[in-house]
Amino acid sequence: MNVSLILIILLVGAFATYIAGDKLASKVALFFGISALGCSIVLLNHFNMGENISFLCQWINQPNVSFALKADGLAIAMLLLTTALTPIIIYTSFGTEYKNSKAFYSLILFMSFAMVGTFLAADGILYYIFWELSLIPIYFIALIWGNGDAEERKKAVVKFFIYTLAGSLFMLIAFIYLYQQAGSFLIEDLYKLNLSATEQLWIFLAFFLAYAIKIPIIPFHTWQANVYQKAPAVGTMLLSGIMLKMGLYSIIRWQLPIAPLAAKEYMYIFISLGVAGVIYGSIVALRQKDLKKLLAYSSLAHVGLIAAGTYTLTIDGLRGAVLQMIAHGFVVVGLFFISEIIFRRYETRTIAEMGGIRTQSPKFASMFLLLVLASVALPTTFNFVGEFTVLYSLSQINVWFAFLGGTTIILGAYYMLKMYQQVMLGETNTKVFADVNFKEGFALVLIIGVLFFFGMYPKPITDLITPSLEEILTQINRIN
């Protein structure tokens, strides 16, 4: 059994969904999404039994590009995140009618395909291809099925596309440069390179540009809030739940081990950027009028912390970052789904137009609250495990980093509770708010369940990712 199977399932799924036609599309997509999840669980099993599920074959001879998929613990963790979130995201869309839904769901699966590919690729060019490929579907999803004024949306989406593409093209140059040195794009060969400090710095920066825009790290985040706001709920979930993680994952997988000297040399700067993102994102989130924008900035804050964690170059930082990535993926999908549920009933995302919902829909209120709590990293939620580990790693670098990064638990609580209060509490709203139906509830319960289960028992994931992170760490600490 090898890991390329999952890519095939998703790709076939994308085509099958398109062929299935508008009526069946959502169900077919869900079916393939779940089978991809099943497949990845089977893969996990095989991996845990010590089988080699990686895949390698020559693709292009000149330049030497291979179709190499590497499934170590880290990749499998991200694979699981993607394949678990994809069906959930598809499932959340069941309450909304999308026109031309065959194309819509097909694009979702295609995006999932590209993202899985990004996580698994072990060849620079293959990785880059998947990385870019994932941009196309989200571009169309946001463009065609997005909301708000069409002109505004167009602007935001095109800016997003060009901006992210701009960043990643420099990464391509970096890869090609590395290829000149190594004669291969394979990640192992790139790890082995003996680069001078200057070379490493430039390569590090080229990678950083790509990742900083994708993640996003301030000040490269300007595309984010607008796109999150304009994209349809599903698009936002894909973007924030999984796609952001591509950048963070790539830092760990590619940037740090390839240019460790630069990472060490300029560690403080990059951690500071991440931490600045935490504070800035949190503060900006405070006064947002649009629910999705608020969540976007909260996401900015959270990923800032994760990025800071990765740049600590400690096992705790990396592990915490990965845990937090997964946790954040789930919680942010849940929160965007919440905003979608409200939108389905009130046709608005403006916070000021909400309020007084809790009395009408206790179940919804509870689930929302649980997600808010997870988002502010209350202990026993998965987010706490990640955030704690990351903050701990920051404290190992400098306690002040931990302190500044830790302001997220104060500011995060502030804006999330403020938002919760404005959206949910207060006098009963005059507009009727039907409580969550079974479909919505089921999706939310799944997400909450995952968050709390791994919050209490993160060991399976920790055990899964730790060996590969340690391996990466030895690469980072190799002596050139």
Next chain:
Amino acid sequence: MNNILNEIGIENYIFLSVILFSIGVFGVLYRRNAIIVFMSIEIMLNAVNLLFVAFSTYHQDAQGQIFVFFSMAVAAAEVAVGLAILVSIFRNLGSIDINNLKNLKG
């Protein structure tokens, strides 16, 4: 048999040819009448032909002159096509002033 270039010098032919070529270029830029512009292009081609013959003598080699034949054929073909285009423009516009042809720009 003496090479005639011993008397004149290949440089002179090159200079003459360059000047003639430049005159052609000048004409193309200077005039608005498309016919004269065509003529200027013919001057350019003839300048080159002249140089070909001079080089042919310089190398005592027939190929240069052969090339002149081809160049003449090309010139004839070009003129034929060019004038055909010109005629159809004249039919449409009633003028062959190339300054009037500025519909396509930007």
Next chain:
Amino acid sequence: MNTLIAIIGLGVLCLLFEIFELRKAIVPITIIGLLAVLGLNISEFNSPQSYYNNMIIVSKFSTAFSGLFIILTVFLVALSHKVYENHQTKISDYIAIKVFLLAGTVAMVSFGNLAMFFLGIEVLSIALYILAASNRLSIKSNEAGLKYFLMGSFASGIILFGICLIYGAMGTFDVTEISELSRSAELPVWFPIGIVLVTIGMFFKIAAVPFHFWAPDVYEGSPALTTALMSTLAKVVAIATLFKLLAVMNAEVSSSFQIVVVIISMASMTVGNIMALRQVNVKRMLAYSGISHAGFMLMTLLSVTNAAGSLLYYTSAYALAGIAAFSVILYVCKNTENEDITNFHGLGKTNPLLAAILTASLLSMAGIPIFAGFFAKMVLFNQTIQAGYIALVIVAVVNSIISVGYYFKLILAMYTKEPNEARTGTPFVIYAVAIIAIVLNIALGLFPSLVLDLLA
């Protein structure tokens, strides 16, 4: 050589068909004939040989590119079928000119003597002048024809001057002899000047800055099918010929000349892309896009010794995407006066398949994976970095980013705007050409080695 003869024969056949009143059969027969020629051409691939006193040298390079040209011509001829429906009396002329044009292009990539090179380029040019002006009732077409003609003959003059100087320096037109001589003796300055002048003439043909000014005007004014030909076939031929010229005649291009190439390449990309941003006419936009692609293709000249494969790949990717794009444009703008972007509004709704094809081809041109355009750029960047011109690559990358801006303008128009007219008719040929072209493009993207290793 056989390819060339067969193509000319096919051209004559076309003319004969007119005489025998078999107009309906011309397009199918030509396509079949061209496919046969393609087979013949492939059969020559592995038997490099020179013919008739080195007039024609058949090499892997020439056959590979000839193959590409033949495929492109097949597409273009197939598209003619629909376009010239209402010009039945002229159809044989059109097709014959295109076939002869193909003969010219084949001569250009397989020349062994500068005379063949010159005649080939003239056949190509004259055919293009005619095609550009072929819509004789349209003032735009006339203007395009005349502009192209004036500047083209000017460029021909420059090329001729260059050839003359090369002859003056070498005393021969035979490229192998020139190549040997250029390595041995001390040369008069005439030779490098000649090379430079010929190169400039070719720069004009591929529309590199600052010799690009004709391109937007001519592309816009010409009938769409001719524009398709110019932006795909003609450009590809020109760059291939220039590449061959430089590769064959002087093994090492001097470093200062390389700097010139670098600057022109940068300028072409930048000017092309920036100017394309504010265009409303799609053909004009693609003209500018073509200028920028010319800049990219020029990057191969920096490593002539080993870049043939990547040039073939890049040109194939570009031309196939261009064919796909132009077939959609032909469909959309069939009944409209101009090719403004407004005509594409709502294509995503009225004809999703063609919209998807156009999107794919634009993405390929923009260099988004998995389309061939991406690998083309990647390979090019790889080679250029290897040659040590990382600054050029950075400029190229910045330009790729800019280019997305206008490619996406078109995509946005297709998907976000409301359609302003109902489109009817689903011409089979256009579908077929567009789909085959884009499928070939994607296939090249999936298996780049097929083409990349061809000329290794």
Next chain:
Amino acid sequence: MSTILIIFCVLAAVTVLTAFLTIFSRNPIHSALYLVICFFSIAGHYLLLNSQFLAVVHIIVYSGAIMILFLFTIMLMNLNKENEVHKPRITRLGAIVSFCLICLVLLTVFINSKPIVGEYISTGDDYQSIKVLGKVLLNEYMVPFEFASILLLVAMIGTVLLSKKEKTEK
């Protein structure tokens, strides 16, 4: 200064002068006539270089065919009036600038180059009689020769295409 050089100088002067006059004449017919003179003087150069055949061909093709074509077109379009408005000053300036530039640049390049020293080669073999030219053209240059016919064919079809009125079918 040898006679040949003097002849060359005179011919060159005539060539350049008539070329200029071609461009400066306001009447297209005059231009055409000056151009004919120019072509004759170039033929004179050919004769000077002892390539009689080429000189004759040149006169036949250029003065005989091409110039007639020009004149015919001028007459056809009734352009023999001096009605052309001069181009704006900036254009003329541009033309003069580019003339000077290209002249200057090319001349400097050639002057700067190493002068050819010593005798020019002279094998004494016949290389430009009709006989030799014919042999070269139809042996070595057979393929380009044939290909030139394609060129002319294309030009012919093209001109026909451009001027043919369409028969409206159906």
Next chain:
Amino acid sequence: MDTSLTLLLLLAPFIGFLFNVFFGKSIGKSASGILGTLTVVVSFAASVYFFMQINQTQQPIRISLFDWIEISNFKVDFGFLLDQLSILWLLFVTGIGSLIHMYSISYMHDDENMHKYFAYLNLFIFFMITLVIGSNLLVLFIGWEGVGLCSYLLIGFWHKNQEFNDAAKKAFIMNRIGDLGLLIGIFIIGSLFSTLDYDTLKTAIAGATNLNMYWISAAAFALFIGACGKSAQIPLYTWLPDAMAGPTPVSALIHAATMVTAGIFMITRLNYLFDLAPEVQNIIAIVGAVTSLVAATIALVQTDIKKVLAYSTVSQLGLMFLALGLGAYEVAVFHVITHAFFKACLFLGSGSVIHALHGEQDMRKMGGLKKVMTITFVTFLISSLAISGIPPFSGFFSKDEILMVAFEHNKILWFIASLASLMTAFYMFRLLYLTFFKEFRGTAEQKSHLHESPALITFPLIVLAILATLGGLISLPTNSWLNEYLAPLFTKVATEEHHFGTSEYLLMLVAVIGGLVGIGIAYAKYIKQNLVPEADEKITGFAKVLYNKYYVDEIYDSIFVKSINGLSTFFRDNVETTLSSLVFGLGKVTNEIGFQGKKLQSGSVGFYLFAFVLGICAIITYLFLAQ
């Protein structure tokens, strides 16, 4: 056995919580209340069992369930530690918890969301137990944040009122400020000692030879900040008075008896660490003393019955911190326990009053209740005497010990504490007099409904009053059971036996006199002179400052909240748009260049050729003339 019993102890309230969440509505109000109460009683029973056991064996029980969080240099397991300290806490948490649950059944009976109330209350107990029995700092942190959450939920229980929600939010956020401190403390401890486990930490500190005092002080300080947040000390105390927005039993349970003592619990837990940081101890002592004084002064003039009690709580907590700062952990613990008894009683009593008055909390509209609500009055009186430090009530013993310790260390601190005690006596009796004595000042309608509360309310009052009376017995000055019981916890075992001499008796006397003076002043003002506090707008001078709580809320608001919100607006409106327009601007500029460039493409062949020629000249010049 121990494990399962511990789990029962822990999970019983949690099961109650789950049950109430999912089925609370369907089983009816009383049933959900009874269920909620029973689960806590179960926990209480288990606690009692453990108490007996530890009294016999003296062996702490350690349970490790599973590895929870893995850090590079240590693993944190999900484990429990039941030793003397945690069992003591368990006893009064679950004990008072059950009483208050019971009380709530009646108190909340009219609320439609009673099942939710009990769910939250149960959840609180669950988290409190987690906090107490966790075997390491991180499990403590779970409880720590968890009780904060429950506090949030219960303060904002009546969520239709946005002011209550604000109060709840404020409580949560200020707690979180402290939590950050606690987290940082945890980080420092983790990196210093590679463990978060109490036992391991204790041995590590004991065994360590070369300790980094700087970092230990930093850790202690950070932890202290955490304690400040939870236990409402300066500067993080302002949430507690606002927290009175919640139902009164909640105030009794969370904001008086249990949750707010978590800080004291934590510091006591880590006494061996704090002992190493004398500077931090000094800070703790000073902060405690100042807090107790400040809060007492504010309480002097408050008119809201619960606010007075809230400030009183802050003040008493300040005294406990004073004791902690002076290293007298057992004394602090002692005061925690007695305080839990009498303050819970006071809150519940006030709840009873409020219940009787249908939600009226303003003392100016009370009065004369002693006749109607006899039981409430008596219990209230007992508790007031206890808090005022009048012998033989429990408060006397605990407070006296604090004062004594303070006197030993620092006379100024002693003076401040004594002053605070005097004020305490004053405001408590002010409260008592205004509420229960003289004539009723409320509306006639209220008067007609006045009644003694039902047995479910009075029973807990009585029990607590008894405890408030007798609580002092556990640690008599001469023979302290508590000190012995807690002895294993402390490293500095032999704080030399109090040799009780004249000075001690003198101090005791001073304290009692102080208390009596306070009562006396209150008597003079509110009984003799029959004063009633003036209406809000008439308050002037220093009283106004006090009445407005030194304007601390306003100051905080303008310094922190306003500035952060202003910053947010600034970022949103200026920085974001600027950054955004920078990126957009690049595109716009490029576009504009393209637009201007179109002019170059003039359509004139002449110009095109001119450019052509220039290009040729430039290239040739560069290649052949420039070199």
